[in-house]
Amino acid sequence: MxxxxxxxxxxxxxxxxxxxxxxxxxxxxxxxxxPAKIGDVAPDIKAVTVTGQNFELKSLQGEPVFLNFFTPWCPPCIQETPDLIAFAKQYGNRIHVVLIDRGDDSVLVRNYVSKYHVPSEMTVLLSPSDHWSPPYGVTGQPETFLISSSGKIVRHIIGPLTEAQMVQYAKEAGLQTQ
The missing domain is CATH 1.20.5 (Single alpha-helices involved in coiled-coils or other helix-helix interfaces)
Known part of the structure; x- marks a missing residue:
C-alpha cells in the first residue's frame, strides 16, 4: 500500500x-x-417613508399591492405620475399603492411629492442606496410589480403605465373594481 x-x-x-x-x-x-420572478413571494421591503415612518411590505399581506420603482427625475416616471395619482385616489382604499425611490437624495424625493401633490393614498419609500432593486431584478424605471393579497408577484411591467393599464393589471393582483 x-x-x-x-x-x-x-x-x-x-x-x-x-x-x-x-x-x-x-x-x-x-x-x-x-431576482424574484412571477409566482414567487415578493421580497420583503423594510424602508422609511418620505414622511419618516417605518415600513415593511409584509405588513400589507392580505391586500393587493401595486409596487412601483421610480426616480423623481426620470421623464417616463414623471409622465406616469398623474395616472398613478388618479389610480391611487380611485382605488387606494382597495390596493396599496407603494412607490419606492431608486437611490435619490430624500430632499429630491420630498420635492417630487410636493411638486406633484402626491396624495396620502400613496406610500412613498426612500431607498438611498437603492437596496431593494436587486431582489426584484429592477434595472430601470419605472418598473411596477403587482403583488397578490397572498404576497406573490403576479405581474412585472417595465415602463410607464396609463391609469387604464394600472387598473387592468391590478385586477390580476385581486383588485375589486366594483
Missing part, C-alpha cells in the same frame, strides 16, 4: 475547507442577488 505524504493530506484538507466556505458564500450571495 502506498503511503500519502502528510503534506498532501494537509493541502487537500485546506482546499476542501476553502471550497466549502466559498460554496457557502456563493450560495448566500445567490439567495439575495437572484
Amino acid at each position: 502506498h503511503k500519502v505524504p502528510r503534506r498532501n493530506i494537509i493541502i487537500l484538507s485546506v482546499a476542501a475547507v476553502v471550497a466549502g466556505i466559498l460554496g457557502y458564500y456563493l450560495w448566500q450571495y445567490g439567495k439575495y442577488v437572484t
